[in-house]
Amino acid sequence: MIHADLSDRQDGWREQLWTHQLTEDTFEVACLPFFTYGICYRDVVTIDSNHLLTRVMGKSGHRTLRVALVVEHADRNRIHERLHGKTVDAGLPHEWLQDTYLAVDLPPDSDETSFVEVLEPLAQAGTLHWELDS
The missing domain is CATH 3.30.70 (Alpha-Beta Plaits)
Incomplete structure (x- = not known):
């Protein structure tokens, strides 16, 4: 499980995203984000040391x-x-x-x-x- 930082909308707000770990810092999104824009099911993303999403590495087409x-x-x-x-x-x-x-x-x-x-x-x-x- 990783988190997307949504503090630009509300201070300290994050969305929890269920994922499948591919490498140490690369994950495939395994849920449907409700509030995180630009991230969809099966997209591949990276995280930082705090398990916060840092960027999209690959779009799934979903x-x-x-x-x-x-x-x-x-x-x-x-x-x-x-x-x-x-x-x-x-x-x-x-x-x-x-x-x-x-x-x-x-x-x-x-x-x-x-x-x-x-x-x-x-x-x-x-x-x-x-x-x-x-």
Whole structure:
């Protein structure tokens, strides 16, 4: 496990990233980062002596679709169920954080169009924010 320094957003904030160690200071990312931009599943990264991510050595071609729900609890549950069903139906790896944040792995050559068709109307209604990272 390594950490990404996110103190540029909030002092002392870090994201824990699950990894597979390749060499002493080189790791393959084995999770879907929720808050660390520019890092995706299976990217190869290096760390410093404090186990902090220092740079990306190789991009995997995977992308991360991130969603943050910004609605009240009752509506959040309904939207959560809809998005969860969408990811399961698509057969894509995904992770939830506190039923509010969703990260979906988009492997190389995958098409996010079907997700965007679901997400964009919800974003326009102000119920969620979404982004695509590579």
